[in-house]
Amino acid sequence: MVPEYYLVIKMRESIIMKIHYGTALGAVALVAVHILMRLSQKFSDSLQYQNVLANYHFLPYALMLEVILILLSVHGFNGLRVILLELKQGVAYERAINYGSIVAMIVLVAYGSRTILMAGMGLS
Amino acid sequence: MAEQFSNREGIKGMTNPTRYGLHRVAYWLQRLSGLGLLAYLIGHIYETSTILNGKAAWNNMLSLTETPGGHLVLVLVIGMCVFHTGNGIRLMISEGGKGVGKPGQPEYPYRASSLNSKQRLCIWVSIALAALAMMYGAGVLFGD
Amino acid sequence: MATVEVPKEQKVEPTTPAPAPSKPKTITLRISRSNPSENAETKFEEFKIPVQKWTTVLEAILYVKQSLDHSVAVRYSCRQASCGSCGMKINGKPRLACYTKVSELESNVITVEPMNNFPIIRDLAVDFKQLFSTHKKMKPFIINEESEVQPGTKEFIQTPEDLEKFLQFSYCIKCGLCNSACPTMATDKSFIGPQGLAQAYRYTADNRDQGKNDRLKIVDQSHGIWRCHFAGSCSYVCPKGVDPAMAIQLLRGYMLGFRK
Numbered sequence: 105m106v107p108e109y110y111l112v113i114k115m116r117e118s119i120i121m122k123i124h125y126g127t128a129l130g131a132v133a134l135v136a137v138h139i140l141m142r143l144s145q146k147f148s149d150s151l152q153y154q155n156v157l158a159n160y161h162f163l164p165y166a167l168m169l170e171v172i173l174i175l176l177s178v179h180g181f182n183g184l185r186v187i188l189l190e191l192k193q194g195v196a197y198e199r200a201i202n203y204g205s206i207v208a209m210i211v212l213v214a215y216g217s218r219t220i221l222m223a224g225m226g227l228s
Numbered sequence: 229m230a231e232q233f234s235n236r237e238g239i240k241g242m243t244n245p246t247r248y249g250l251h252r253v254a255y256w257l258q259r260l261s262g263l264g265l266l267a268y269l270i271g272h273i274y275e276t277s278t279i280l281n282g283k284a285a286w287n288n289m290l291s292l293t294e295t296p297g298g299h300l301v302l303v304l305v306i307g308m309c310v311f312h313t314g315n316g317i318r319l320m321i322s323e324g325g326k327g328v329g330k331p332g333q334p335e336y337p338y339r340a341s342s343l344n345s346k347q348r349l350c351i352w353v354s355i356a357l358a359a360l361a362m363m364y365g366a367g368v369l370f371g372d
Numbered sequence: 373m374a375t376v377e378v379p380k381e382q383k384v385e386p387t388t389p390a391p392a393p394s395k396p397k398t399i400t401l402r403i404s405r406s407n408p409s410e411n412a413e414t415k416f417e418e419f420k421i422p423v424q425k426w427t428t429v430l431e432a433i434l435y436v437k438q439s440l441d442h443s444v445a446v447r448y449s450c451r452q453a454s455c456g457s458c459g460m461k462i463n464g465k466p467r468l469a470c471y472t473k474v475s476e477l478e479s480n481v482i483t484v485e486p487m488n489n490f491p492i493i494r495d496l497a498v499d500f501k502q503l504f505s506t507h508k509k510m511k512p513f514i515i516n517e518e519s520e521v522q523p524g525t526k527e528f529i530q531t532p533e534d535l536e537k538f539l540q541f542s543y544c545i546k547c548g549l550c551n552s553a554c555p556t557m558a559t560d561k562s563f564i565g566p567q568g569l570a571q572a573y574r575y576t577a578d579n580r581d582q583g584k585n586d587r588l589k590i591v592d593q594s595h596g597i598w599r600c601h602f603a604g605s606c607s608y609v610c611p612k613g614v615d616p617a618m619a620i621q622l623l624r625g626y627m628l629g630f631r632k
Binding site for chain 2: 539557617
């Protein structure tokens with residue numbers, strides 16, 4: 105049984121929103137690079153199996169994808185958390201939404217990182 | 229009974245973009261595009277994970293996404309992404325207190341300084357850029 | 373004895389005809405009727421009333437009360453947009469009934485309903501308890517250890533430039549139209565609301581006040597200032613030019629470090 109005090113993660117809303125804005129700015133820059141990479145060759149060619157794998161084998165690009173994944177997961181699920189908190193209020197509901205958002209972020213980052221790691225290490 | 233007579237507009241009121249000018253429309257579009265992009269992100273993470281299952285699985289996934297329907301979805305995503313980015317930058321700057329006008333003595337007919345022409349221009353520019361990006365994206369995707 | 377010449381009356385030929393007196397026309401006023409203490413039913417009652425060019429919605433409602441149905445419950449007081457009592461939803465938008473002319477609505481059917489996001493007491497009268505309690509939470513008074521009234525002290529000096537930084541936000545009449553229009557208030561019962569946040573800024577921006585940190589702590593919560601998304605509806609409907617949206621963004625500027 106996890107002690108009660110481990111279950112209460114308090115972060116001021118202003119800090120959360122600064123993270124929201126920071127992840128937004130970071131994601132804008134890196135997603136722009138990600139999209140431009142697709143345009144560096146013919147679009148249909150860029151989606152061919154070998155070409156996609158080659159992207160994962162190129163370490164800087166793979167790292168960039170990992171950073172995009174983290175930034176967008178945090179930004180996206182925090183935005184969803186804000187919308188859901190506005191729709192309904194209550195101590196239990198809000199706690200569920202807050203922790204649910206963190207869990208969703210972790211799950212998405214974990215799943216995406218698995219793809220990047222395994223594809224990068226040639227484990228497909 | 230107390231809930232009913234709290235008289236809150238509810239989701240219907242929150243999602244209604246009309247009645248209050250361009251800023252309310254931009255708020256509604258920002259929310260809609262944000263949710264759409266989150267759904268696309270989850271789908272995209274799943275879609276790209278199929279590369280781990282080999283060439284056949286990857287090509288199978290491509291046969292689903294590299295279709296007119298798939299391209300249409302992608303064009304919409306491009307539009308949502310550009311609008312959300314442009315309007316988001318406008319919001320970040322405005323929420324820092326810049327570009328919302330200066331406090332002063334209100335004069336009849338009391339037009340709000342925060343809803344000024346610069347703000348409206350930024351919203352229209354975001355919409356225009358999204359439209360342009362969608363057209364370019366459609367050209368690349370359907371022209372291939 | 374000096375004589376004063378009185379100029380002969382000169383006949384002035386009229387160049388433009390005098391405007392014809394405004395003919396009264398008839399409009400339909402639909403009033404939302406509900407009595408939560410008796411039942412959950414809400415219905416609309418229609419009344420045909422004569423209006424003239426300058427008739428306000430409040431005058432139309434009072435005509436109904438006077439001549440057609442005395443039981444219509446409506447809150448009003450000053451009739452000149454100073455007290456904020458007569459806020460209601462008129463043809464779908466929150467407005468002050470005394471400040472809205474029937475002619476400016478450009479419709480022969482006027483629908484009046486109680487303001488959204490406020491509990492209904494009866495018909496058009498709504499409960500302002502939450503607005504007032506939120507307003508009080510913002511500490512709407514000057515917080516200053518010194519005092520202007522003790523012997524040997526001076527008044528707090530304020531230049532016209534200092535005054536202009538917060539003056540427009542002090543014109544709030546607590547009519548509640550902003551809270552009614554706000555999309556976050558539509559679903560979030562715990563949200564402070566544009567009125568409270570604007571008043572928090574009014575006092576924060578006042579150079580006589582030393583309570584900035586207290587107020588920033590109060591608004592920095594999950595249902596505080598960060599649930600405003602600059603939809604601007606509050607400023608769109610404000611009848612006094614308070615522009616709560618501007619106040620909220622300026623207050624956020626303090627929290628993001630853009631303003632000191």
